[in-house]
Structure formats: structure tokens, C-alpha cells
Amino acid sequence: MPKTIEFFFDFLSPPSYLAYTQLPGIAERTGAEIIWRPMFTIGLHLLTGNTSPIMVPNKGVWARQDVQRFAKRYGVPLNINPHVPLNILPALRGALVAQEEGSFEAYCRAIYTAMWVDGADLSDPAVFAGVIESAGLDAAHFAEAIRSDAIKEKLKADTQEAADRGAFGAPTFFIGDEMHFGQDRLDFVEAAVALE
């Protein structure tokens, strides 16, 4: 049996970005396969009754410090995006398009870098198009493809699936039925696939 980690993530979530930076190392050390599952966290919150940490002012202050501490530990850049909250749906739908077309890795790297390193406003169609082009992909094609009902429905269904399987926020990891929440649980995720 191949070992797999299903990674439910959102581009809007700094902890998802942090997990994204660490998962390749886990895959390399354990031989596990990462199954990338884009989801719409705001939708997941609505489905499960959860709220963002930033809704509690003290928690928001701490959460921003906390992700920077982990970024420093991991040795990765992280700059809080001044345009957040922004409409992340086009970028998430684009991830599904890229998965179908085999360009996910380049797409995902470009979007995460734009969001959490460059501080780009991905809700601006021109900025979004520029980021896609920077990944060597066809922005006009993506602009068209993300408008399809099938893509919209898939993101909705995948978010519903996450809720149905017990998720309540991003990032969430599944190793079979075993669920872990948060980039700060990657050590448990790695242990789960290492021992399987």
C-alpha cells in the first residue's frame, strides 16, 4: 500500500502555506505521497460553526506572531499579505484546473509565493493573471476555465467532504481516517506515515 497524506489547504491560510513549505521534506523522508486537496476555508467554517482566529483580537495578535515563529524555525519567508481578507475563490478554483491539467506544482508555488511572500492582491484579475503567467501558464485559459460550473461545484463538494470527514479549519491532514489539524502537527503527520 502506498502511504498517502491528504492535505486539505487554502491559499488564504498562512499555516497552510507553512505546511506547504514542509510537506516536500516529509514526502522525501518517508516516501509518502501528498494528495493536494484545495478547499475553501471560509465555507468550511460556515459548514462547521468555526471562526477564524482573527475574530478574537488577542488571538489574532498571537496567531500572527506564532506563524512568524514557525517561519523562522523552518527558515522560510513569510510576509503577512496586506490585502487579506481577499477573494481567494479564483485562486482555489485555478488550483483544481491546474490539477486536471498537470500544472499544479508550478501553479501552487506561484500562488503561495504571491500570497505569503510578495503580498499580491490575488483578487485583482490583472494581478492574478500576472502570477499565472509568471508560472509559465496561460492566464487567459485559466480565467476562462475557473468559470466552469464543474470546477465551482468540485471546490464546493471537496469543502463539504472535508467537513463531513471531521475537518473544521486549514490545514487539515488525513492519513486514511487519522486526522490532524494545523501545520504545528506535521510531526504527528510524519510519524503516522513513517510508521504505517
Next chain:
Amino acid sequence: MPKTIEFFFDFLSPPSYLAYTQLPGIAERTGAEIIWRPMFTIGLHLLTGNTSPIMVPNKGVWARQDVQRFAKRYGVPLNINPHVPLNILPALRGALVAQEEGSFEAYCRAIYTAMWVDGADLSDPAVFAGVIESAGLDAAHFAEAIRSDAIKEKLKADTQEAADRGAFGAPTFFIGDEMHFGQDRLDFVEAAVALE
């Protein structure tokens, strides 16, 4: 300068219990002094707009698994108390009495063991008295002392202090102005006092 870790905790919180089991090791390894700060987490939540993880059903299921995973990692017993939620105020006020009278260590051990190993209903005065007696302390004296306005006001003021300094839940650690939230951040806490 002596290195100190202020530990804001609640007996009602399994993550506080987990931190309680690990702090002596951190103190031993780093030479840091632990300053024990009982607080009323429900009050802190009300002051800061936070809510318990168990208010989100999916999060509650995960949170219960998560604390068991850490208990296993730490090699400490943890049994979810069937009487939770229960009125924890008498036990918290008793901690302040025990601190004043120099019996805190025995008191704290007895209360945490009753709550998260034995599953005792500490809101029952007879059970509470039995736990205090098991620590070699005078239950009748505690029953009287926790009714004082000074003790009640101190718990309230300490909880307010936690909120004012940025806390929003339990456990919270301060190393000077540096705040960490959650027993899952004890590695950052230890690093902070080790490097100071």
C-alpha cells in the same frame, strides 16, 4: 536575572494539565523558575470574545484526540473527566489559598490528578474535600478560606490581567513580554528561557 516562566492555567483545561506535567522537566533543564498563575478560563473567554474548542463539534472531536496523542507522547495518564463541564471555581480559588500558605505543589498535584486521571467531580463539596485531604491538607480550612472576598477578587483580577496582557485561552505562558499559547508551544517556551 532569574529566568521565569509565568504559567497561566486552569484545572478545567486538559492542555493545562499536559503543560503542568511537562513544566518541571523544563525547569530542571533550564534552571527557569515557574510562576504558577491560576485563572478562570471561562471568564477569560468572556473577556476576550473567545470560545472553547468544544463549541465547534468537529473541533471538539479532534481536540479530545489531540490531547490523548500528546499524553501518549509525554507518557502521562489522561482520562477525559465525565463530569466536565463542572464548576471549577472552588478548585481555582483553593489554588490561591494554597499558594499563600505554601502548600501549592501538593494541592495542585492532587487537583490535577483528581480532574484528569481519576475523573472526580470537583464541583461536589464532599469530593473536593476528599481530594484536599488526600493531599494532606485541611479540607475544612480550605472550604472556609475560598469563600473570602479577597480570594475571589484575586482570581478575577488575575484573569483580567491575563486578558490585558494578550491571553485568550489556557494554558498561556509569559517569558517577560513574550507570550506563547498552548501546551503544544512548550518547545518555544523552553527555547525562550534557555536562550535568555
